[in-house]
Amino acid sequence: MPRILAIEDDETTAQEIVAELSRRGFDVEWAADGRNGLVRAVSGDFDAVTLDRMLPHVDGLTIVSVMRNTGINVPVLMISALTEVDERVRGLRAGGDDYLTKPFASEEMAARLEVLLRRARIQARETVLRVQDLELDLVTREVRRGGREIALMPTEFKLLEFLMRNSGAVLTRTMIFEAIWGYHFDPGTNLIDVHLSRLRRKVDPPGSEPLIKTIRGSGYALNASF
């Protein structure tokens, strides 16, 4: 069971994080200020950290820098009320793996953390991604399902690669938009749905077992067991 450290000074937000992550089967500990958080973060007892940007005593940027300098390379999800683009860049440059702005939806936070944990676990640099009978060759850029070749547009290829790399995890629309198009604004729900449904038509033809699942109210998942 992955252990998560939530460093967050706002009690209500902390409760939300703890509740959501516990519900998903994580073992969550809460640190309410920067000093306490820093001590526990560098202890090396945790698999991932959610880190508030602005904290009493020691600020979030310092914590993540200290972690990286002491060789603690577990995933860090920065959470901040500072929405400016510069802040995101600073957060990521200091060593954060992802940046989420407050206020946030709990499932968005959990989905991002799960993706970070998954990414940390997969070390191998595979050239072919496989999920059940679906195959994606990163070198030849060929996609096959059950041996049958699927022709994908460049965007669809990127989308499928992202889904396959994170198979089993819920990916919110915002996460997909950020990962595939690289922009950080709210493009509206339909836009991403349409791209997903196109991809689904190609990947999950009638008669086959659907691999791309819509998670109601949250986003999408490939080969999810729920």
Place this chain on the structure above:
Amino acid sequence: MRRSELWRTTTFRLTLVYGAVFAAGVMALLGLIYASAAVFLTQQMDEIVIGQARAFHGVPSSALPEKVREVEIQDVRNVNFYGLFTADGVWIAGNVRRLPKGAPLNGIPRELREPGFQPGARALAERLPSGEILFVGFDAKTLAGLRAIILQSLIWSGALIILLGLGLSAALSLGPLRRIREVQQASLPILDGQLSARLPTSNRRDEIDMLAGIANAMMDEVERLLWAVKSVGDNVAHDLRTPLTRLRALLYRVREEVGVSEAHHGMLDQALSETDALLARFKAIQRISEIDRRERRAGFARVRLHTLVEEIGELYGPLAEEHGLSLLTETEASCEVLADRDLLFEALSNLVGNAVKFTPSGGSIRLRLTRRIEGPQLEITDTGPGVPEDERQAVLERFYRGRQERQAPGSGLGLSIVAAVARLHEFSLVLGDASPGLRVTLDCWPSAIVH
């Protein structure tokens, strides 16, 4: 500085009026001097002719012609005129050969108006005790000379006054005009929405400074009020977002953790999506403020517009197709522009998203990039209902939604975000008629401020 501007300044006009008044004063003064001198000189001439006539009174009749010749020789200036006539008026001696007609023989000097004499010449005629008639005249050469001098002075001083007056008024007007120019220059950024700019003041404390001071005080107040209004909006958005997010988290947990029936699940989903819509709206308000707060040019880099257009086409193609629309992208040339890539993409995304939202099925949307002399121009046209002319400015403002659009989903802030992005870049955003449909043009060069 244009000449017509100079003519119109108050200082110029005032100085000219002063010049005219001064010229009139000089004329009056010289006129008075001339009049007084003329009176004085006439008196002098009268006394001279009376005295000269008197010199003949004791002279015996036979010696008179000799006396006349004698005084004539003594008159070097050639201003005295004499005539000696018999009692019948026949000439005897003197350089006046003919007695002027109608001259009363009373010995009183009067003006002589005869050809050969300057105006103002004086003369008298009288009968001598011996019976002869004596005529004595004095030509007004001095008076004529004085008149010429005064006239010349008038002409020269007049010309000098006019020239000096014009020069002085131009010089005096230039200073204030230059300061007005400065004020004009300083007010351009204010008109452009940069409310922190102020008009320049000097330490002269003159009327321009007074006006600039008043204008600056008004600007302070406008800025304060505007910030107050803005921050109320932002604070409301900020303050409501957190509890709304918590409400959403609670709804989400109820749906996930509490065993509810399928029907209740649907209701919870609806409640969640309503909350999401509200959150999107508040997020958009904060987004606009954030864009407005940004330093101009901070985060600007060279952006390839044609790549941006292709990306948009690729992003929105499937959605347009889903709505039964054709989305065409045309890039005439490869254009680069100094801009914030993310914001420009967001703006274009909003514009194309709107076009998809409002264009009925079967229509088309065209995104075009053309190169103009001034710079690249982006144009989005659709075959939708368009925006009525009287609403085109209003739709760019916060929360405004067109009459036909109220039923459509969305925060109603998409165009406001586009407008904020255009403001940040100093690009001009124009809504026009594509007949039928809406044409939105974004001129990707700093807009010249025309007022």
